[in-house]
Amino acid sequence: MSYLTKSPWIIHYDASSCNGCDIEVLAALTPVYDVERFGIINTGNPKHADIFLVTGSVNEQNREILKNTYDQIPDPKVVIAVGICASSGGIFRECYNVMGGIDKVIPVDVWVPGCAARPEAIIDGVVKALGILEEKRKAMKRPAGDTA
Amino acid sequence: MQVSQLLIFLILFPLIAAFFLLFARKSLERNWIVKLAALAIGAVSLWLLVAGFDKGMMMYGVSGKVLDLAMLAIELVIAVYLLWLGLKHKKYSVVILVVIQAALLLWFELTFGHTLVELPNNLFVDQFSIIMAMIIGIIGSLICVYALGYMETFHEHHKEIADRRGVFFFILFVFLSAMFGLVFSNNLLWVLFFWEITTLCSFLLIGYSQTPEATNNAFLALAMNMLGGVAFVVALIYLGTLDPSGRLLELSTLLTSGYAIAIVPAVLICFAGLTKAAQMPFSSWLVGAMVAPTPVSALLHSSTMVKAGVYIIVRFAPVLTGTTEGLMIALVGGFTFLLTSCMAISQSNAKKVLAYSTIANLGLIVACAGVGTYNLMWVAILLIIFHAIAKSLLFLCVGTVEHRIGSRDIEDMGGLIERMPKMAVMMFIGMAGMFLAPFGMIISKWAAIEAFIQAPFGLIFIIILAFGGSATLFFWSKWMGKIISVMRNQENVEKTVPQDKWTVLWILTALVVIVALIFPLISSALIEPFIMDIYGQTTRLAEANIIIMLLMLGLLILMPFSMLLESKTPKIAPPYMGGRTTEGGMKFHGSLGMSRDLVLSNYYLRSYFGEEKLFMVGVLACWGIILIALVMVVGVVL
């Protein structure tokens, strides 16, 4: 049995988003959608997380932070780009300071388009990510339950 | 060799070594004399243990008239010297105290000199003396050996201080001799003599660097100790008045002569013990004495001289049992423990933290001795042993660290585990020995709680132990945390520490662990028979509990080896700094990409545990308690 899909913990990072998608992410935690019934907890700490939810188009200031946070998430991990800005830069794509989509900095597994992305779509994206997470876990070629 | 010869050897041999050291000009000669002397003293102390541990109390006569006169003469010479120094430095409180004490002593000699019968047994040794002798002989000698390397570096770093190392080591060994004399003397006049010699040694050693700060602190220590000395002489005069033949001057007789006779000298001599053990309101001299070189702090002001103060209180504990006066003395100790533990939280100077911790632990010993039931006596002696070892280790470690990193502030000791790994591990063990289960001090605290709860008014002490114990936990843990922080990319600076120092430090570290392992043996071989002789009943930790503690200690020793069992190289990541890029030594990239330093400091909670506030509280409370005890004593006299 894979525990990973029953207890996916997320970390959410705002890479210069307008906060629209962020609010929708947090809305998913509220009683209306209540993602905790799937075991999802929003930890603020990459070292505790499995799923990296990123919003916003990346700019020069936070590309390093995005990279560092991604590096500090232990394997297996998945990245979900939430919103059109995270996917491709959205309406800010042509701006001089914007990188245009987080896949220019870190590898992305699931894209959730929308402006702002709706909570149902985000949850859908997380469910898709769980499947990818499970495959990554199997691919890690280590016995489950390493306690060293 | 007979046991009596061992005693005399231990008293006289350090004196001889001292004189050789006074005239040794070259470092090489000095090193050899100190090391050989230390070896001899340590070996003979062990011999004494082996020869004497199962024999109970043994008393020896040493023919005395010449000795007594010699002692009086030396005391008067010292008095004149101190008088001259006091006048020269304009320390009038010292001048007054010296004059009073000398006058009282002379009056004693004149009044009772011709009626004093020669006491049959001037020397004695029992299990408690053997324990003290081991501390003086083994830990004391180790510290003297350490001092060789330390003073070498000290004078390199402080070229402005006159190099008087000959005098320094002379005084160290005279001190050792005096301490041996103190714990082996059965004649209270002799105890007073050795007591005053230790006061003098402390004064001279604190003032070694001859800076104004050192001189002031030396005179402060002198004044407070002399106050105790005056009380001591008053006690002797009282005893002489009671029995002009001087029979009561024999400690073993006095301790068994019953409340009416013994309580007055007991309180007065315990007052002297309180000053020497730097209990409140006399704690400032010990904190101030930290300006002295570290071996002095380790030897005199944590493991040995201040132990003389509690030694004499523990000796008198059977007289104090169940009395209100004893309770007063215990309360002084208890409040000192609570308040100085709290004050240590707000200190960042490592030696001051150690000083406050020492005063606190001495307070705990005094509290146990003041209440004086048989199981508390057991605790008190255990505390003396464990504290002496762990605290001296910590002082020596701090001394070495200070010389390598140039600071004695705890905030500068961050990341010591990388900069001085072996040192950090030793400090870790020393600190663990001070407050963690299953090491010695926690065993003592455990036994203390279990003993106090059965004693009258013990509840007050349990509350004091509960809160004071928590306070000690706080300051030790945050210091521990500071030294084990891994800051990455730090330079290792401990390779320059000389081998002598390493040897001493390794031995002391091993002792901390070994004593925690074998304390049941020490208890059954030495402490329990001692208590049985005095009280007719004795105590020990239940065997099941001892087994559990040994298992825990074993587990604790094995646990670090788990780090070797790692199956694969772990993935190292930088600590989480909100995603900021970090570099070794904890620089991080701030805004605009500029590299900034990260500084993390401990909490000092100064608004709660500030020194001045708590000091005032302690001084007032303890003076109040002491005055009550003294008033009661006056009541008994009248």
Next chain:
Amino acid sequence: MIPDPWAAVLNAVIYLLLAPVVGGLIAGIDRKITARMQGRVGPPLLQPFYDVGKLFEKENLVVTTTQNFYVLSYLVFMAVSGALFFSGGDMLLVIFAFTLSHIFLVLGAYASFSPYSHVGAERELIQIIAYEPMIIITAAGMYMVTKSFYVSDIMQSAVPVVLYLPGVFIGYLIVLTIKLRKSPFDLSTSHHAHQELVKGVTTDFAGPNLAKIEIAHWYEYVFLLGVVYLFFGFNPLLAIAAIIIAYFLEILIDNTTSRVKWQMTLRSAWLVAGTLGIINLGVLYYLRMVVVP
């Protein structure tokens, strides 16, 4: 007196094997009730087990390998102190072993030298010194009532301990809030979402280390609730009811209060809990010494 060795070892082994299960279930029930109080459905009851299972599947990311040692020691000594408690051992030794294990957690947080875990460690230490006097007073109080420090005696005592120690009991409940890391005293780390220090003490622990910390918490829950049992040892059913009510109260307080500063934590633990405890013991002492010697 000293418990029978074979029974003691058996109880210790049962504790070591069952306590994680029971503790995990308690954690699961906690989350479910919390969710319902917040108007949500909440995770399944076995969620804590899924969490720990997942954590063991993650890679072990450390800042320094010494962290592995500290976390393992934390877990081992927590289990040891709980095992000592349930085997009927000396209450004071249990408390000291308990403190030892927490110091290891604090050291593990200090080792990583990150600002979050550093401040978390300092706050954790303040929490430790906040509750330590109270639990020693609890042990002393139990001795005064049952004449023994051994848990086996206290547990089987026919004396209604809680009636003699009401102040101590209330004081214990206050520090229980601190120990269970519930609001308003969840300063150093919290089970709910983010908190001001990222994850405080547990910030730089990942994967298996975090799992061990969680399991240690489960051992801790069982031990702490076991102490509640001791107050009601004279009537086992009443004791279990008391445990359930006490834990429910803790969850309620957790969801209805917000975090306070460390000054308030230290003050409420030392002043309030201490005063209640001291007055209780003082009255008991007086009664025992003067009224019924």
